[in-house]
Amino acid sequence: MSKQAFEKAHCYLSQKRAEMTAFSDYLAAHPELSQEEYESSRLMAEKLISAGFSVEYPYLGLPTAFKAVKASPACAQKKPVVAIMAEYDALPEIGHGCGHNLHGTMALYAGLAVGEAIGETAGEIRVIGTPAEETDGAKVQMADAGIFDDVDLAFMFHSYAGESFADYRALGIDGLEFTFTGQTSHSAASPWKGRSAQNGMLLFMDGLNMLRLHMHDYCRMHAIIKEVRGAVNIIPDLAVCQVETRAPDKAMLAGLTEAVINCAKSCAAAVNTEVSWKKFMKSFDSMLPNLAAELLAEKTMAEYGVICTKNHLPTGSTDVGNVSYRCPAIQPELAITEEKLDLHTRGFALATTSEEGHSALVKGAAIMADIALKVLTDQSLREDIRAEFESKISAL
Numbered sequence: 001m002s003k004q005a006f007e008k009a010h011c012y013l014s015q016k017r018a019e020m021t022a023f024s025d026y027l028a029a030h031p032e033l034s035q036e037e038y039e040s041s042r043l044m045a046e047k048l049i050s051a052g053f054s055v056e057y058p059y060l061g062l063p064t065a066f067k068a069v070k071a072s073p074a075c076a077q078k079k080p081v082v083a084i085m086a087e088y089d090a091l092p093e094i095g096h097g098c099g100h101n102l103h104g105t106m107a108l109y110a111g112l113a114v115g116e117a118i119g120e121t122a123g124e125i126r127v128i129g130t131p132a133e134e135t136d137g138a139k140v141q142m143a144d145a146g147i148f149d150d151v152d153l154a155f156m157f158h159s160y161a162g163e164s165f166a167d168y169r170a171l172g173i174d175g176l177e178f179t180f181t182g183q184t185s186h187s188a189a190s191p192w193k194g195r196s197a198q199n200g201m202l203l204f205m206d207g208l209n210m211l212r213l214h215m216h217d218y219c220r221m222h223a224i225i226k227e228v229r230g231a232v233n234i235i236p237d238l239a240v241c242q243v244e245t246r247a248p249d250k251a252m253l254a255g256l257t258e259a260v261i262n263c264a265k266s267c268a269a270a271v272n273t274e275v276s277w278k279k280f281m282k283s284f285d286s287m288l289p290n291l292a293a294e295l296l297a298e299k300t301m302a303e304y305g306v307i308c309t310k311n312h313l314p315t316g317s318t319d320v321g322n323v324s325y326r327c328p329a330i331q332p333e334l335a336i337t338e339e340k341l342d343l344h345t346r347g348f349a350l351a352t353t354s355e356e357g358h359s360a361l362v363k364g365a366a367i368m369a370d371i372a373l374k375v376l377t378d379q380s381l382r383e384d385i386r387a388e389f390e391s392k393i394s395a396l
Contacts, residue, residue: 002377005120009113009369013362020109020365021358027101028353031090034132037064040088041129044108048127051112059129060145065138066129067147070115072122080382082372083126083154083327084111085320087133097344098134099159102336102352102361107156110368114376117369123376126151130319137319140282143326151327152382153293153375156320157364160333161348162340164306166297168287168331169314170321171220171246172253175281178204178264182273184230184237194235198228200273201239207263208243218314219256220246242280248314249286250396285321286314288392290328292384297332300370304363306334316343328389334367336360 013020023043032040041064045057048068057066071079086107087100096102111127118125128147130138148154158168180201185194208223215221223243230236243260247253261277268275298308323329337351337360351357375382 002120005117005373005377006370008117008120009373010366012113012116013109013366013369016109017362020105021361024102024105024361025353027088027105028096028349031095031101032088033092034089034135035064037088037131040104041066041131044086044088044129047108047112051115053115053127057129060142060147062131062138062141064129064131068111068127069124070118071124072118080123080376081126081151082114082123082375083128083148083151084368084372085128085130085139085154085156085323087130087156089132089134091134091344094344094346095349096352097346097349099336099343099348099352100133102357103157103159103334103364106361106364106368109365110372113365113369114372117373121373121377125372125376133319135281137282137284137322139319140284140322143322146326148323148326148329153385154323154327154329155293155297155331155368155371157332157334157368159336159352161335161337161343161351163309164301164333164335165308165310165312166294166301166330166332167289167310167312168333169248169289169312170284170287170316170318171218171248171314172250172286172321173244173246173284173317174253174257175242175244175279175283176257176260176277177226177240177242177280178275178277180204180239180268180273180275182235182237185235187233187235191235195272196235197239197273198230198236199271200268200275201225201241203267203270204241204264207267208260211259211263215256216247216252218248219252221256221260246317247286253286284317284319285325287318287321287331288324288329290324290330290385290388290392292388293328293330294332296374296381296385297330297371300367300374301332303370304367306363306367325393328385334360334364
């Protein structure tokens, strides 16, 4: 293991502490929604270019995505590769209530630090700018395109509150939009001539509530009415709703989504209406665990005084799940405050710009840089992580 590489990375981060916190706070003050992160992505790409990274921006047809690469001049044909993923999209009304400004900056500067040290080892560091995690999930398209297939470890840290942990688990998610159609008629004069699309949709909502009784543990299902066309004295001929299904593995998710579709078809037929459906977002996969990589993250966090809690159940969803089926991937959660705050709240957004948040940012960047350098410089560790990944994939 190259001591010089770690020293160079630590020295770089020590020099950039004030710059790092200012960058995160600037993103917090200028939040950009999914697929609209033009300034956030540009600022990150410019820093990487200035640091000698080879940068593709825009990337993969996504105007706010980028791929930045820096490799050791001594790299052989087959070199170790680590990818650090950066997020930077915000939430409507709330701003950076999921902490992407903070952990996106953390990822950026961890990548820059490893880039400063890459000449001391044989390997390649990639910083991947991944927009739209809150909506369509750019990592899904990236994973499908195969850009992670040659990576020894892809990872990011996510902001959290009250506790830190490496064993993050995520639910897979499908998002479907259902359109019910019927026939208009006067609600008082000739209601028998109408076919209410709204009735079809409302019956469907009742059906979803009944389906919940039969869901597996940790599965989730939620819906929202998006549109009803008509007026109080007109039988509605169009009604639209959106449904999300979530489950801890692919097979379970497929079964739950099929049950929802069958429910929609049956409810539409019951009131003599029609229904069609389409995806309104890319599907996120559940997280494929990699215990060897998680243990590495947990031990490295402990070296910096961050003690991880364990045995976490799957809760939310992330497009990092899709990456985890293409290469070893993890997403440790790092507490940016000791206060027990919920993500996606204004309170959490404020925590990202607090002194406590700034401290977590600097510490997290150092931990991430160490994890990347440990993987790049330790062949046995890479082999253990790859073996665990291959074992999980072969068992699917």
